[in-house]
Amino acid sequence: MNTPEFPNDLAQIRDIMRQFVSERDWDQFHTPKNLATALSVEASELLEPFQWLVSGDASELDEAKLTAIRHEMADVLVYLVRLADKLDVDLFQAVQEKMVLNRAKYPADKVRGDSRKYSEYKDKDR
Incomplete structure:
Protein backbone atom coordinates (compact mmCIF):
# COMPACT_ATOMS: atom_id res chain seq x y z
CA MET A 1 0.00 0.00 0.00
CA ASN A 2 1.26 3.47 -0.85
CA THR A 3 1.54 5.79 2.08
CA PRO A 4 -0.04 9.18 1.43
CA GLU A 5 2.08 12.20 2.16
CA PHE A 6 0.64 13.87 5.23
CA PRO A 7 1.74 17.09 6.84
CA ASN A 8 3.58 16.24 10.06
CA ASP A 9 0.62 16.59 12.46
CA LEU A 10 -1.66 14.46 10.29
CA ALA A 11 1.09 11.87 9.89
CA GLN A 12 1.40 11.70 13.66
CA ILE A 13 -2.36 11.23 14.03
CA ARG A 14 -2.25 8.53 11.34
CA ASP A 15 0.57 6.73 13.13
CA ILE A 16 -1.16 6.97 16.52
CA MET A 17 -4.31 5.49 15.00
CA ARG A 18 -2.41 2.74 13.21
CA GLN A 19 -0.86 1.68 16.52
CA PHE A 20 -4.14 1.97 18.44
CA ASP A 27 -8.12 -3.20 11.19
CA GLN A 28 -10.50 -5.92 10.02
CA PHE A 29 -13.40 -3.61 10.93
CA HIS A 30 -11.92 -0.45 9.43
CA THR A 31 -13.25 -0.79 5.92
CA PRO A 32 -13.74 2.45 4.02
CA LYS A 33 -17.53 2.07 4.34
CA ASN A 34 -17.35 1.53 8.10
CA LEU A 35 -14.95 4.43 8.55
CA ALA A 36 -17.14 6.76 6.47
CA THR A 37 -20.15 5.68 8.53
CA ALA A 38 -18.30 6.27 11.79
CA LEU A 39 -17.15 9.67 10.52
CA SER A 40 -20.73 10.63 9.77
CA VAL A 41 -21.91 9.49 13.20
CA GLU A 42 -19.17 11.45 14.94
CA ALA A 43 -19.91 14.55 12.86
CA SER A 44 -23.54 14.27 13.95
CA GLU A 45 -22.47 13.92 17.59
CA LEU A 46 -20.55 17.17 17.19
CA LEU A 47 -23.92 18.91 16.78
CA GLU A 48 -25.28 17.79 20.16
CA PRO A 49 -23.54 20.38 22.38
CA PHE A 50 -24.84 23.11 20.05
CA GLN A 51 -28.45 21.92 20.14
CA TRP A 52 -30.86 24.63 21.26
CA LEU A 66 -16.35 22.99 25.10
CA THR A 67 -14.80 19.72 26.26
CA ALA A 68 -17.51 17.69 24.51
CA ILE A 69 -17.01 19.70 21.32
CA ARG A 70 -13.24 19.24 21.47
CA HIS A 71 -13.62 15.47 21.92
CA GLU A 72 -16.12 15.14 19.08
CA MET A 73 -13.89 17.21 16.82
CA ALA A 74 -11.04 14.83 17.62
CA ASP A 75 -13.23 11.85 16.78
CA VAL A 76 -14.15 13.39 13.42
CA LEU A 77 -10.53 14.12 12.62
CA VAL A 78 -9.33 10.67 13.67
CA TYR A 79 -11.87 8.90 11.46
CA LEU A 80 -11.13 11.21 8.53
CA VAL A 81 -7.39 10.61 8.80
CA ARG A 82 -7.96 6.87 9.19
CA LYS A 98 -10.80 21.15 -3.74
CA MET A 99 -9.83 24.76 -3.12
CA VAL A 100 -9.09 25.19 -6.83
CA LEU A 101 -12.63 23.96 -7.56
CA ASN A 102 -14.13 26.12 -4.79
CA ARG A 103 -12.35 29.23 -6.04
CA ALA A 104 -13.82 28.63 -9.50
CA LYS A 105 -17.34 28.10 -8.09
CA TYR A 106 -17.11 30.97 -5.63
CA PRO A 107 -15.06 33.81 -7.15
CA ALA A 108 -14.34 36.23 -4.31
CA ASP A 109 -15.23 39.32 -6.34
CA LYS A 110 -18.71 37.91 -7.05
CA VAL A 111 -19.67 36.20 -3.80
CA ARG A 112 -18.09 38.31 -1.07
CA GLY A 113 -20.61 38.61 1.76
CA ASP A 114 -23.10 36.29 0.05
CA SER A 115 -23.77 32.87 1.60
CA ARG A 116 -25.85 31.42 -1.21
CA LYS A 117 -24.81 28.21 -2.94
CA TYR A 118 -22.95 28.74 -6.22
CA SER A 119 -25.88 27.38 -8.24
CA GLU A 120 -28.14 30.11 -6.87
CA TYR A 121 -26.10 32.99 -8.28
CA LYS A 122 -24.24 31.33 -11.13
CA ASP A 123 -26.55 32.57 -13.89
CA LYS A 124 -27.80 35.69 -12.12
CA ASP A 125 -26.33 39.16 -12.15
CA ARG A 126 -25.28 40.43 -8.79
Whole structure:
Protein backbone atom coordinates (compact mmCIF):
# COMPACT_ATOMS: atom_id res chain seq x y z
CA MET A 1 0.00 0.00 0.00
CA ASN A 2 1.26 3.47 -0.85
CA THR A 3 1.54 5.79 2.08
CA PRO A 4 -0.04 9.18 1.43
CA GLU A 5 2.08 12.20 2.16
CA PHE A 6 0.64 13.87 5.23
CA PRO A 7 1.74 17.09 6.84
CA ASN A 8 3.58 16.24 10.06
CA ASP A 9 0.62 16.59 12.46
CA LEU A 10 -1.66 14.46 10.29
CA ALA A 11 1.09 11.87 9.89
CA GLN A 12 1.40 11.70 13.66
CA ILE A 13 -2.36 11.23 14.03
CA ARG A 14 -2.25 8.53 11.34
CA ASP A 15 0.57 6.73 13.13
CA ILE A 16 -1.16 6.97 16.52
CA MET A 17 -4.31 5.49 15.00
CA ARG A 18 -2.41 2.74 13.21
CA GLN A 19 -0.86 1.68 16.52
CA PHE A 20 -4.14 1.97 18.44
CA VAL A 21 -6.00 -0.12 15.86
CA SER A 22 -3.21 -2.69 15.60
CA GLU A 23 -3.08 -3.19 19.37
CA ARG A 24 -6.78 -4.04 19.31
CA ASP A 25 -6.84 -6.04 16.07
CA TRP A 26 -9.49 -3.69 14.70
CA ASP A 27 -8.12 -3.20 11.19
CA GLN A 28 -10.50 -5.92 10.02
CA PHE A 29 -13.40 -3.61 10.93
CA HIS A 30 -11.92 -0.45 9.43
CA THR A 31 -13.25 -0.79 5.92
CA PRO A 32 -13.74 2.45 4.02
CA LYS A 33 -17.53 2.07 4.34
CA ASN A 34 -17.35 1.53 8.10
CA LEU A 35 -14.95 4.43 8.55
CA ALA A 36 -17.14 6.76 6.47
CA THR A 37 -20.15 5.68 8.53
CA ALA A 38 -18.30 6.27 11.79
CA LEU A 39 -17.15 9.67 10.52
CA SER A 40 -20.73 10.63 9.77
CA VAL A 41 -21.91 9.49 13.20
CA GLU A 42 -19.17 11.45 14.94
CA ALA A 43 -19.91 14.55 12.86
CA SER A 44 -23.54 14.27 13.95
CA GLU A 45 -22.47 13.92 17.59
CA LEU A 46 -20.55 17.17 17.19
CA LEU A 47 -23.92 18.91 16.78
CA GLU A 48 -25.28 17.79 20.16
CA PRO A 49 -23.54 20.38 22.38
CA PHE A 50 -24.84 23.11 20.05
CA GLN A 51 -28.45 21.92 20.14
CA TRP A 52 -30.86 24.63 21.26
CA LEU A 53 -28.20 27.34 21.43
CA VAL A 54 -28.93 30.58 19.61
CA SER A 55 -25.64 30.77 17.70
CA GLY A 56 -23.22 28.40 19.42
CA ASP A 57 -20.55 31.03 19.80
CA ALA A 58 -18.10 30.83 22.68
CA SER A 59 -20.22 32.98 25.00
CA GLU A 60 -22.93 30.27 24.99
CA LEU A 61 -20.58 27.38 25.73
CA ASP A 62 -19.61 26.32 29.23
CA GLU A 63 -16.51 24.25 29.97
CA ALA A 64 -18.39 20.93 29.75
CA LYS A 65 -19.75 21.78 26.29
CA LEU A 66 -16.35 22.99 25.10
CA THR A 67 -14.80 19.72 26.26
CA ALA A 68 -17.51 17.69 24.51
CA ILE A 69 -17.01 19.70 21.32
CA ARG A 70 -13.24 19.24 21.47
CA HIS A 71 -13.62 15.47 21.92
CA GLU A 72 -16.12 15.14 19.08
CA MET A 73 -13.89 17.21 16.82
CA ALA A 74 -11.04 14.83 17.62
CA ASP A 75 -13.23 11.85 16.78
CA VAL A 76 -14.15 13.39 13.42
CA LEU A 77 -10.53 14.12 12.62
CA VAL A 78 -9.33 10.67 13.67
CA TYR A 79 -11.87 8.90 11.46
CA LEU A 80 -11.13 11.21 8.53
CA VAL A 81 -7.39 10.61 8.80
CA ARG A 82 -7.96 6.87 9.19
CA LEU A 83 -10.20 6.80 6.09
CA ALA A 84 -7.62 8.73 4.11
CA ASP A 85 -4.96 6.27 5.25
CA LYS A 86 -7.05 3.27 4.15
CA LEU A 87 -7.76 4.81 0.73
CA ASP A 88 -4.27 6.26 0.16
CA VAL A 89 -5.64 9.80 0.00
CA ASP A 90 -3.26 12.66 0.60
CA LEU A 91 -5.54 14.99 2.56
CA PHE A 92 -3.34 18.02 2.05
CA GLN A 93 -3.36 17.47 -1.72
CA ALA A 94 -7.11 16.81 -1.64
CA VAL A 95 -7.68 20.16 0.10
CA GLN A 96 -5.51 21.94 -2.45
CA GLU A 97 -7.45 20.34 -5.33
CA LYS A 98 -10.80 21.15 -3.74
CA MET A 99 -9.83 24.76 -3.12
CA VAL A 100 -9.09 25.19 -6.83
CA LEU A 101 -12.63 23.96 -7.56
CA ASN A 102 -14.13 26.12 -4.79
CA ARG A 103 -12.35 29.23 -6.04
CA ALA A 104 -13.82 28.63 -9.50
CA LYS A 105 -17.34 28.10 -8.09
CA TYR A 106 -17.11 30.97 -5.63
CA PRO A 107 -15.06 33.81 -7.15
CA ALA A 108 -14.34 36.23 -4.31
CA ASP A 109 -15.23 39.32 -6.34
CA LYS A 110 -18.71 37.91 -7.05
CA VAL A 111 -19.67 36.20 -3.80
CA ARG A 112 -18.09 38.31 -1.07
CA GLY A 113 -20.61 38.61 1.76
CA ASP A 114 -23.10 36.29 0.05
CA SER A 115 -23.77 32.87 1.60
CA ARG A 116 -25.85 31.42 -1.21
CA LYS A 117 -24.81 28.21 -2.94
CA TYR A 118 -22.95 28.74 -6.22
CA SER A 119 -25.88 27.38 -8.24
CA GLU A 120 -28.14 30.11 -6.87
CA TYR A 121 -26.10 32.99 -8.28
CA LYS A 122 -24.24 31.33 -11.13
CA ASP A 123 -26.55 32.57 -13.89
CA LYS A 124 -27.80 35.69 -12.12
CA ASP A 125 -26.33 39.16 -12.15
CA ARG A 126 -25.28 40.43 -8.79
